[in-house]
Amino acid sequence: MDLLTLEHFAGCLNETFMADIQGLEAPFVLVEAAPVQATLPGAQRTPFSLLFHNGSPLLFPQQTFRMRHPRLGDVGIFLVPIAQNREGFVYQAVFN
Incomplete structure (x- = not known):
C-alpha cells in the first residue's frame, strides 16, 4: 500500500479494525x-x-498493532492508550 493518509481512514469512521494481540x-x-x-x-x-x-x-500497552480492515487490508498502527470510559479504552495513533 502507498503511504497512508487521512483520506484512507476518513471513509472508515465507525468501522472495526481487528488487531492481532x-x-x-x-x-x-x-x-x-x-x-x-x-x-x-x-x-x-x-x-x-x-x-x-x-x-x-483490559488496557493494552502502547505498541504497534497489526490491524486488519476489509478495505485497507493489513496495516501496522502504533497505538497509545489516552483515555478510559465506561465502555473500555480510547487509543490514539498519530501519523506525521
Whole structure:
C-alpha cells in the first residue's frame, strides 16, 4: 500500500479494525480521523490523528498493532492508550 493518509481512514469512521494481540483478535472501532495542525517542511503527507475505541476491560500497552480492515487490508498502527470510559479504552495513533 502507498503511504497512508487521512483520506484512507476518513471513509472508515465507525468501522472495526481487528488487531492481532498475541494470536487473538481484538476489535478496535475507529471513532475519529482528523488532521493535526502542524507544518513539517518537506513532509510526504499532511499529519493526522486517529482515535480508536476498544471495549475490553483490559488496557493494552502502547505498541504497534497489526490491524486488519476489509478495505485497507493489513496495516501496522502504533497505538497509545489516552483515555478510559465506561465502555473500555480510547487509543490514539498519530501519523506525521
